[in-house]
Amino acid sequence: MAGEAGAAPSAGSADADEALVGLYRAHYRSLVRLAALLLDDLGSSEEVVQDAFISMHLGWRRLRDPEKALAYLRQTVVNRSRSRMRRRVVAAKHEPAPMPDAASAEVLAMDLVERASVIAALRLLPDRQREAVVLRYYGDLSENDIARAMGVSNGAVKTHLHRGLAALSRHLEGTS
Amino acid sequence: MNHEDKLRQILRAEVDTIEPSPAGWDRIKDGVVVRRRRRVWQRSALAAATALSLVAVIALVVNRDDESNRANIVPATDAPTPEPSPSDPAPSPTGQSASIAADDPLPIVWPFSTRRQIDQWQANPSSHASLRDGDTAVREFVKTYLGLSGVDVGPAGAAAGSQYYPVTRRIVASDPSTEITICTVQLTQNYGGSPSSPGPWVVTSVIGGEAGSDNVLTITSPVFDDVHVATSPLHVTGTVKAVDESVRVEVRTTDPSTTTKGYRTLGEAHAMAGMEAPWAADVTFVADPKSVGGVVLAGTASPADGLPSRIAVTPIAFASSKTTSDSDSSAASYPAQFVAVEKGRIGLYDTKTGTRVRYLTETGASDPSVTPDGAFVVYVHMLHECAAEIRKVAIAGGSPVVLEPSVSGHVASLPGVSKYGELAYGLRPCDSYETEIIVGTQHFTTSESLIEMAWTPDGRRIAALTGTCCDGGSEIIVISPSDGKRSDAVDNAPPPDGQSCMSTAVDYTSSGTMVTAETCWTEDRPDLPRANRVIRYDPAGPRVLIDVAEEIEDLDVDRSAQQFLVVTTPCTNCADEAYTVRRLRPGSGSVTVARGLTQPAWAE
Numbered sequence: 194m195a196g197e198a199g200a201a202p203s204a205g206s207a208d209a210d211e212a213l214v215g216l217y218r219a220h221y222r223s224l225v226r227l228a229a230l231l232l233d234d235l236g237s238s239e240e241v242v243q244d245a246f247i248s249m250h251l252g253w254r255r256l257r258d259p260e261k262a263l264a265y266l267r268q269t270v271v272n273r274s275r276s277r278m279r280r281r282v283v284a285a286k287h288e289p290a291p292m293p294d295a296a297s298a299e300v301l302a303m304d305l306v307e308r309a310s311v312i313a314a315l316r317l318l319p320d321r322q323r324e325a326v327v328l329r330y331y332g333d334l335s336e337n338d339i340a341r342a343m344g345v346s347n348g349a350v351k352t353h354l355h356r357g358l359a360a361l362s363r364h365l366e367g368t369s
Numbered sequence: 370m371n372h373e374d375k376l377r378q379i380l381r382a383e384v385d386t387i388e389p390s391p392a393g394w395d396r397i398k399d400g401v402v403v404r405r406r407r408r409v410w411q412r413s414a415l416a417a418a419t420a421l422s423l424v425a426v427i428a429l430v431v432n433r434d435d436e437s438n439r440a441n442i443v444p445a446t447d448a449p450t451p452e453p454s455p456s457d458p459a460p461s462p463t464g465q466s467a468s469i470a471a472d473d474p475l476p477i478v479w480p481f482s483t484r485r486q487i488d489q490w491q492a493n494p495s496s497h498a499s500l501r502d503g504d505t506a507v508r509e510f511v512k513t514y515l516g517l518s519g520v521d522v523g524p525a526g527a528a529a530g531s532q533y534y535p536v537t538r539r540i541v542a543s544d545p546s547t548e549i550t551i552c553t554v555q556l557t558q559n560y561g562g563s564p565s566s567p568g569p570w571v572v573t574s575v576i577g578g579e580a581g582s583d584n585v586l587t588i589t590s591p592v593f594d595d596v597h598v599a600t601s602p603l604h605v606t607g608t609v610k611a612v613d614e615s616v617r618v619e620v621r622t623t624d625p626s627t628t629t630k631g632y633r634t635l636g637e638a639h640a641m642a643g644m645e646a647p648w649a650a651d652v653t654f655v656a657d658p659k660s661v662g663g664v665v666l667a668g669t670a671s672p673a674d675g676l677p678s679r680i681a682v683t684p685i686a687f688a689s690s691k692t693t694s695d696s697d698s699s700a701a702s703y704p705a706q707f708v709a710v711e712k713g714r715i716g717l718y719d720t721k722t723g724t725r726v727r728y729l730t731e732t733g734a735s736d737p738s739v740t741p742d743g744a745f746v747v748y749v750h751m752l753h754e755c756a757a758e759i760r761k762v763a764i765a766g767g768s769p770v771v772l773e774p775s776v777s778g779h780v781a782s783l784p785g786v787s788k789y790g791e792l793a794y795g796l797r798p799c800d801s802y803e804t805e806i807i808v809g810t811q812h813f814t815t816s817e818s819l820i821e822m823a824w825t826p827d828g829r830r831i832a833a834l835t836g837t838c839c840d841g842g843s844e845i846i847v848i849s850p851s852d853g854k855r856s857d858a859v860d861n862a863p864p865p866d867g868q869s870c871m872s873t874a875v876d877y878t879s880s881g882t883m884v885t886a887e888t889c890w891t892e893d894r895p896d897l898p899r900a901n902r903v904i905r906y907d908p909a910g911p912r913v914l915i916d917v918a919e920e921i922e923d924l925d926v927d928r929s930a931q932q933f934l935v936v937t938t939p940c941t942n943c944a945d946e947a948y949t950v951r952r953l954r955p956g957s958g959s960v961t962v963a964r965g966l967t968q969p970a971w972a973e
Contacts, residue, residue: 221394222389226385229383243397243400244400247401250397268810269810312379319777319778326376330377330380346814348814362372365372
């Protein structure tokens, strides 16, 4: 960002640039993976996260704190993913998840069909339940952090988690 | 292994092998540059091209100075007319020709800064799939140069000698938290003589509305169905501030009869660097979309180098809304019209006679609110019992636009738009009464149902009336979206002796004073009639303004704060016919306006 032709970045924008680089290195991959669970195609997931980073950079003067920025990024990724899902008229082609290069014995032993059943059931959950489940069981976020990312109360988080897990339990029983 | 651990394992197995593309970093960098570059004004060569019907505020640079048409409305300085600079900056769409500080007051979005950039974009075949494919051209332009997705493109229109593709009234970045990117863009293609040999696409910007103090630009509408057309001619005023260099601003109206330029100059203003200049013009709008008409406010180049100079736009004022009054000359005037719901449709009604002027929506509509500019009604449209969209329709007439699509398994309610164009609404699951209040990307939960919401006139807070209506309690909370804070429940006015009261409606006066309607009853004596009143929460304390016999279910306060439009009902869950719209004025009693209507709102 710094050093663009004709550009003389202010101190504020230099801070934002530096923060952007640091947050990208630390969190971009995990946020793309999170988005991939909320959406169902990698291309959209990457775009959503990229847009979130761009938006964060734009609003840096209000954030000015990497911790706040990470929370903002998560919230933006969740919201944008939700918007994307709403705007889809026809379900996009679903590309099968790539096989791991060096899968552990435990992963290889898992029945891939039953795993796909859980993922398919995840995709069918209402948006809020899917978000809560993904943030909790993939993101390992606390209830407070989930509430902030989703913009709901802690009570609502509990409700969405409870309902989401209940809906997935039938499929999880098949994989136990 | 329990279900939770199993789920963790499955989710990680599903995505932990995903490696994002390294190109993502380049896209982020490009996106940041595009966002920065948006804050540079565009040269006016575009305005000199085809320039069809534009409205209100625009940032286009003027190169011509037509003395004969100049209306000497405002004093002009003798700033020299600049010559175009021979050395344009590098014309890369991702380049940047001006340094922008984060706090600069420049809300308008525009991608090009030089004529050369426009020419290069138009000549570049990869800029759009086909010179004839306006739809693709618009989408590619907006995506590439404004970095926005989810663009709605209006239907192709035609004017003499050209065709155009207007982008609909709002381009909202896919992240609603983005503050600045609200504009309407129009691509116009000259026929160059015949439709079979179209010329290049010309990009013009159509930006109408006002810039708020936090640089959020509120868009009104493209001129074709702009409500101001109906009230033309208008006296239009505004101010412009030159941010870093002196500028000349010209107010024009497009005029197809002038074959040389296509526009007439109505007035101009000169602003020295750092100073403000007022401008004003009397404009007659043209209603026919096939004939062009409207107002163009053009920002000029700096006298020093001819490049676009930044200006800050302040609100544009149009003629005030129409009002009427009773025959008694001592009576205060009140808005001539109001909107309300009648048998599942929203209509526009005459306040004096109660008769319907016209329907504004089809069936399935409810929860109307009028935008602060008085031009639109925002409302809920039920697609089916568990799906609702939020739509907007012009009071002057026209097709509705979807502001928020339906959310699977949820029902939207009570949309309202702030002074800055920010939309707030309620959203609840179909099987639950627990409603979330949504403002942009922020969600505020309530543990109860949402009965009514009202923005403060300054657009900074929302009052939400929540509760299990009519058979339990209710409370009013005030939310501040900017910092996410929520107040404690507003203390109700002291109830009459021996009675309990609850709020049933809430609104704000134009000065920001909260007004509520309350119903009061005697505990354990449901046979006694309820007392119903309108309370105004003055700084000194709540004050009862009006007592009414029937329960008030809806309340809207006009701008003068002297006329209250209410709906009263003799019972909860009465049939529509039992609802009465009344006009109340403190000290003057009530006037029955109409029956069988609900959820009225002043159309002002």
